[in-house]
Amino acid sequence: MSPSHPSCRAIEPDLVALAGGEATPTAAQAVQEHTAHCPSCRDALRQYRAVEGLVADLRRVPLPEVDSTLARSQLASRLADLRSRMMSFGLFASPLGPILIARSEQGVSMVEYLESEAAIDSRLARLSGLDAVENPSQVESFHRDLLDYLAGRRTHLDWPLDLRWARSAFQRRVLEATGRLPYGAVTSYGHIARDIGAPSATRAVAQALRWNPVPIAIPCHRVIGSSGDLTGYSGNKVGLKQRLLTLEGVPVTGHRHLQIERPAMYARYQAGDEYCLPSCGDIGTMPMADVTLFGSRDRAEDAGLLPCSSCRPDLHPLEA
Amino acid sequence: MGRVMGEDAFEIVVAAHHAEIHRYVLRVTARSTDADDLSQETFIRAFRAHRTLPPDANFRAWLFAIATNVCRNYFRGEKRRRLAYAAAGHDAPAADPAGPDGRVLVSEASGRIDAIVSRLPMKQRLAFTMRKMHDLDYEAIGKSLDCSEDSARAHVFQALKKIRRGLDELASMDTEPVR
Numbered sequence: 001m002s003p004s005h006p007s008c009r010a011i012e013p014d015l016v017a018l019a020g021g022e023a024t025p026t027a028a029q030a031v032q033e034h035t036a037h038c039p040s041c042r043d044a045l046r047q048y049r050a051v052e053g054l055v056a057d058l059r060r061v062p063l064p065e066v067d068s069t070l071a072r073s074q075l076a077s078r079l080a081d082l083r084s085r086m087m088s089f090g091l092f093a094s095p096l097g098p099i100l101i102a103r104s105e106q107g108v109s110m111v112e113y114l115e116s117e118a119a120i121d122s123r124l125a126r127l128s129g130l131d132a133v134e135n136p137s138q139v140e141s142f143h144r145d146l147l148d149y150l151a152g153r154r155t156h157l158d159w160p161l162d163l164r165w166a167r168s169a170f171q172r173r174v175l176e177a178t179g180r181l182p183y184g185a186v187t188s189y190g191h192i193a194r195d196i197g198a199p200s201a202t203r204a205v206a207q208a209l210r211w212n213p214v215p216i217a218i219p220c221h222r223v224i225g226s227s228g229d230l231t232g233y234s235g236n237k238v239g240l241k242q243r244l245l246t247l248e249g250v251p252v253t254g255h256r257h258l259q260i261e262r263p264a265m266y267a268r269y270q271a272g273d274e275y276c277l278p279s280c281g282d283i284g285t286m287p288m289a290d291v292t293l294f295g296s297r298d299r300a301e302d303a304g305l306l307p308c309s310s311c312r313p314d315l316h317p318l319e320a
Numbered sequence: 321m322g323r324v325m326g327e328d329a330f331e332i333v334v335a336a337h338h339a340e341i342h343r344y345v346l347r348v349t350a351r352s353t354d355a356d357d358l359s360q361e362t363f364i365r366a367f368r369a370h371r372t373l374p375p376d377a378n379f380r381a382w383l384f385a386i387a388t389n390v391c392r393n394y395f396r397g398e399k400r401r402r403l404a405y406a407a408a409g410h411d412a413p414a415a416d417p418a419g420p421d422g423r424v425l426v427s428e429a430s431g432r433i434d435a436i437v438s439r440l441p442m443k444q445r446l447a448f449t450m451r452k453m454h455d456l457d458y459e460a461i462g463k464s465l466d467c468s469e470d471s472a473r474a475h476v477f478q479a480l481k482k483i484r485r486g487l488d489e490l491a492s493m494d495t496e497p498v499r
Binding site: 012013020044048051057058070071074075082083133 | 330356360
């Protein structure tokens with residue numbers, strides 16, 4: 001038989017399998033029967049066995065291993081870098097609607113209100129371009145804290161935060177200053193601007209807080225306009241700002257035009273250590289940038305303030 | 321949602337498979353600098369994706385599949401570069417004139433196999449290398465190459481057939497009959 005004979009062509013895969021030690025018993029049997037009367041396939045089988053021997057030799061050829069250790073150490077540092085930038089995130093239900101929480105190994109890096117299914121999808125698509133992996137178990141404890149907070153069972157979210165994604169050093173300073181505002185207090189953008197040593201940067205402060213990556217954890221809802229207007233929150237969600245402030249005992253009035261009720265709030269002058277009645281001196285009419293307001297004495301005292309020694313809010317508290 | 325693999329667990333994966341994946345990539349590309357980059361790329365991709373792997377996944381086969389993809393992309397890039405150089409009327413920079421990193425070949429014949437393998441079509445070369453150099457099963461090879469187990473087997477078969485014919489031709493040219 002010639003090698004081009006159909007039965008020789010048909011047996012060739014079995015020859016290869018037998019030479020490579022992969023033949024089934026049936027295939028081995030077929031090869032034996034065929035080669036018994038076909039010298040050219042016998043040759044072919046011998047050649048395939050020789051090839052297998054040479055391949056085994058080739059396998060034993062040492063490859064340069066030195067470089068592999070170098071590659072390994074480069075890999076280790078790239079992985080460490082990647083790991084530090086990697087985020088785990090989860091989507092959760094909350095009284096404020098669906099919320100996305102993301103964290104890196106340094107801390108919480110993102111809290112985001114999601115309005116619709118579409119918002120969730122587009123958010124997820126953008127996140128997967130960052131090194132983000134959906135892994136709710138990594139952020140579940142933050143979700144629990146958040147639920148406690150929204151139910152009034154907790155007044156602090158003492159989370160480690162990762163603000164490396166802040167848009168600028170300026171924004172980071174604004175966020176850090178805002179993070180120091182106590183529970184139940186409100187102040188103005190101008191106050192934060194002065195706090196970070198940039199008193200004329202009120203609008204820039206408002207912009208920086210507009211892009212707060214971790215709302216609630218950094219309580220930008222406690223920062224309002226100089227007239228006492230709630231202004232905006234996380235795009236068009238000023239209603240959420242109202243809910244968060246109300247939860248903390250800050251009186252808010254108005255329907256379309258939400259404002260804090262300044263006459264119903266205690267006030268602290270600049271960085272003083274006392275809190276006053278709104279009728280104390282001219283504190284009731286001072287620019288918002290000079291005061292921090294509290295909805296109750298408890299909130300002011302929780303923040304470490306003492307009752308003013310002249311207006312004595314402890315003796316003549318505001319009507320609740 | 322797949323299981324969550326701890327960071328340490330990924331370190332174990334790297335420790336267990338890095339050297340082998342590096343060897344595989346080096347065999348396939350025959351250039352050590354590229355092999356360094358490509359094996360790194362393989363593990364970086366693996367790291368990004370490993371959290372979604374099912375718990376019973378075969379990690380080694382999965383890493384080979386990633387490495388194979390990385391290599392195929394690399395070859396596509398190489399081809400584009402060659403075409404771009406050709407279109408510009410230049411020769412592409414010589415690819416390793418000294419041969420594959422001066423490794424010592426045990427025999428002239430195995431060196432010939434190396435040469436024949438390096439000229440095989442990409443899928444055959446990858447399938448051959450996975451099967452004969454790294455003992456992967458056909459199912460894993462099929463997954464790596466995005467084809468069926470039978471096609472994977474056929475790629476290896478074609479590779480061996482060409483190696484046999486190639487050695488046969490060389491032997492007859494050298495007038496050293498193999499038979």
